[in-house]
Amino acid sequence: MQAQRRYHLDPLALDVDAQVVAHLTVQGRAGVVLDDSPFYPESGGQPGDQGVLDGLAVTDVQAADDGRVVVLVGGAQLPTVGARVRGRVDAARRRQNMSLHTAQHMLSRAFLDRLGAETVSSRLSASASTIDLDVSSLDEAAALDAVQCVQRAVDEDRPVRQWFPEAAELAGLPLRRRPKVEDNVRVVSIEGFDVSPCGGTHCTHTAQVGPVTLLSIERYKGKMRVSFLSGAAALRELEARARVAVSLGRRFSCGPFEAAAAVDKLQSDLAEARALATRFRAHWAERRAQEALAASPDGRVRLALEEGGQDELRALGAAITAKPEALAMLAAPSADGWRVLIARGAASGFDCGAFLKALARETQGRGGGSPQRAEGVLPAGVEVLRCFREAP
Ligand SMILES: [Zn+2]
Known part of the structure; x- marks a missing residue:
């Protein structure tokens, strides 16, 4: 039996009163070997003990290749070989x-x-x-x-x-x-x-x-x-x-056991609200597209919306470009400038991606896409309608 491994005999013996018998370095860290150690070295999936030794923090305990238990301590000065040391294993961790x-x-x-x-x-x-x-x-x-x-x-x-x-x-x-x-x-x-x-x-x-x-x-x-x-x-x-x-x-004004049902209800309400919003958005886009196309004899619809986001731009773009010759050049205000969507109908030859990429480069915005459809964001100061009018 290894006499120095006292934790084997009594896992609740945590006080140390022992003699330093050697200094030893393991994994590049210096430590001491004691003649009688309650400190457990990391092994078998169990972490090493921590604690104090002569006022120094024990940061880890490792077993050397030869089986000796090395108590690793913080601080530059190790207790000298031959010295008697006192300490204690961190009880809560043990x-x-x-x-x-x-x-x-x-x-x-x-x-x-x-x-x-x-x-x-x-x-x-x-x-x-x-x-x-x-x-x-x-x-x-x-x-x-x-x-x-x-x-x-x-x-x-x-x-x-x-x-x-x-x-x-x-x-x-x-x-x-x-x-x-x-x-x-x-x-x-x-x-x-x-x-x-x-x-x-x-x-x-x-x-x-x-x-x-x-x-x-x-x-x-x-x-x-x-x-x-x-x-x-x-x-x-x-x-x-x-x-x-x-x-x-609390956020749902119910107890913890009812929270899951409250979240289920919230999710189903949200799905319903989203479906309703999608239907209203499609009606709005259809009407707005008809008005805009009627006011745009060349089939190019240039619009800067006062409000709306990506979903509105996309719905409006889809409604406008249902007409094969149409081109939609749309912008809506966003937190960092203008959100922009350029899209063409099936019979239009306009290159949406190339146009938006060039515009983004010129205005220090970002964006791009395919010849059929492109999206991006332009800085707030850009006069989007003027840029749309100057399109080739
Ligand atoms: Zn075990």
Whole structure:
């Protein structure tokens, strides 16, 4: 057994009173090796601990290639080799990781037993932890059922045991998966629920896991990825989501549970209003096009509308160019100048795209399109009707 890894023996031992036995650099960062360390190094999908050591911030903990635990500290001056140092593991972060790791074991067991879905990898994070399952699809209701089975086992406050069994005992344990190491296999047993080999930090009783919530289920590289949270992180996430739902409800003068129906109604009202607007716009465009064509003997309709947007320009353009010889040169005021549409009927030879492109270049606007139809925006000071009249 590795004597320096105290978190293996007691995940709730967070105080440090140890001797610095070496300085070591991992991933280009300097740190110290202690003779007795409660600090957990990043491994098995669980992030490294943080905390303080002799007043210095512990920013990360990593395992060196030779297996030694390196405590990475901020600040230029490392505690000297031989010095006794005191410190403490960041308790909230450790408790969070214990919760996530225990929840992961329980979820992996529930997905296996209830859905036949084996865990191929997992990653723990307080923003969203993930479990990748070796299946190509996952029924959401069945997944929620598995999560509820875990929630019940959390509530039952089952004891969690973490130990290094002798070979004979290990051989008789119903492990969920094969160990990744040959010697010193550490086993985590959640009473009556799951037995797995694992070197991480876990709760000592399941009630410490706290709330467990499923965030999403998605396809990922041919497998199914389940995102979840537990403990304080789950509570934070659920409270944040609840606040969003409540605030959404307030906007509709209803409660959070009625908000979805209120949005449905809003969407259907909007679709109805849009359909009505489209019908009125078409009537308006038809009438306006007839008047304008009657006042334009050469078939070229040049109009600068007082109001209206892209939809009005397009509707009017379509109504005018239904007449094959017609040419529509239309503008409407927009936030950044004039919105312009140039369109021709089927029998007109005018090159709309070339005309608007040249006009945009000349006036420092932007726009272009095909010979049949072009759109763009010209600066506010441009005299659009004069420009339309000067068209070739
Ligand atoms: Zn574990």
